[in-house]
Amino acid sequence: MSLELSHIDKSFGDFPALKDINLTVGPHDFVCLLGPSGCGKTTLLRIIAGLLQADAGQLTLDGQDLGQIPPRTRNFGIVFQSYSLFPNMTVYDNIAYGLRIRKEPAQQIRARVDELLQLIRIPTMAERFPWQLSGGQQQRVALARALAVNPRLILLDEPLSALDARVRNEMRHEIREVQRRLKIPTIMVTHDQEEALMLADTVVCMNNGMIEQAGSPQTLYRAPKTRFVADFIGLSNLLPADWLQAHTPGILDQLPAPAHAQDALLCIRPEHIQLSADAAGPATIQNITFLGNLCRMTLRWGERELLVEQHASTNYQEGDRVRLAISPGQGCWVTA
The missing domain is CATH 2.40.50.140 (Nucleic acid-binding proteins)
Structure with missing residues (x-):
């Protein structure tokens, strides 16, 4: 399963948010969109999700034009910075939500939710409410809810930025372990260079709406092509x-x-x-x-x-x- 972005442009009034974005995400890739605030990384993620419409260019998934597919039927799992859990629903009901919308049989829902509770390592918290969970536990539930529907692609919009340093480091390992185990292509937005270097197969360093350089973490650290990349990733x-x-x-x-x-x-x-x-x-x-x-x-x-x-x-x-x-x-x- 390959996601292809070709010549994507997006402007807000006279402001060019994205300029000629070209990117390929492979079947099992973990891609981090890295850059400072305002560089266009969240705009690009929202276009991939179908929450924004590009002004020009094409997005395809396995050769299928995503522009012809409504967001609700793209089958993407999305985790936002705020987690967006339903406060009046238990952990179990939050994770099961997408499956119930699809009218899956109750027995299959139970089996899938139990499987995910084990995967995210909170098997005894099914009946708790979000307000009874720590930030890291809420993040796990948001991830499980995104995974419940067996998504074709996972999109993560700065999901760890609200966590303290110790929990953030734990969750980096959790997310990477889950992604490697399930082999679902994943795109994550972050402004944290350490996070990108730790998690990504491919780091896409963005600046002023353009891709400055894309490549493995080792390549961007050892062989940056521009001053911006050399300054933004590591010390130089x-x-x-x-x-x-x-x-x-x-x-x-x-x-x-x-x-x-x-x-x-x-x-x-x-x-x-x-x-x-x-x-x-x-x-x-x-x-x-x-x-x-x-x-x-x-x-x-x-x-x-x-x-x-x-x-x-x-x-x-x-x-x-x-x-x-x-x-x-x-x-x-x-x-x-």
Whole structure:
């Protein structure tokens, strides 16, 4: 089962919310739409769900034009940020709601709800009401309700943003485990880069209504193509080629030539910079932040600041002068 989006455009008045969106979601893919507020990711999800109409372009699922299928008959499971559980219904009735609308036999409904209660790990809470559940438990019920009708596609609109950090981390694992077990293609909207890197097979990084880059989490982290992606996903040092040549003669000989030399920036992740103590070194450690298993250091090198991450056992002190080197095979060029 493959979802194809071709040349999708959407405007609200004079504001272009989406511009020429092209994307393929494979049969078992977990895709995260990642980007800052206002980048168009929720608009795109709502168009896929059928809650908004695109101005141009085509959406197909298994070759079937979704524009010809009303939202209620697309058989998509949707989980919103607010969960939208029925407050006057028990957990059991919330999960069973879609099955009852379809007039499934009572015995089949009971079996399906029991199966899902086991899947989401709250088998003893069928008779509770939403207000008697924690945020994480409500999220599980919303997910089970979306899964109950055996959806062709799952759509998640920032479902974890209202949870505290510990519960959010637990639910990330739960969602990914359920998706892998059921092998249902899933599209999730998030502004949390850690969430996208942890969950997704494919991360779609969006900015100003366009896809800046799409690929595996490893690709977007290790080989971003643009400054925006390098800045938005993880921490990075972005250095112009002329500055590198002036301050580290010969370093460019170790790297492939940039595709667009005029505006190219070298992206170096903080963990890929190696330090060596040197009283005559060109850089000075300005700040050291202890983060448990690592230390994050801010270095001043001429007019520039660099971020470096080292193992927490490092013996460097603020004020130390150091020399820097790039780990072999690391660093990539991005467009400014």
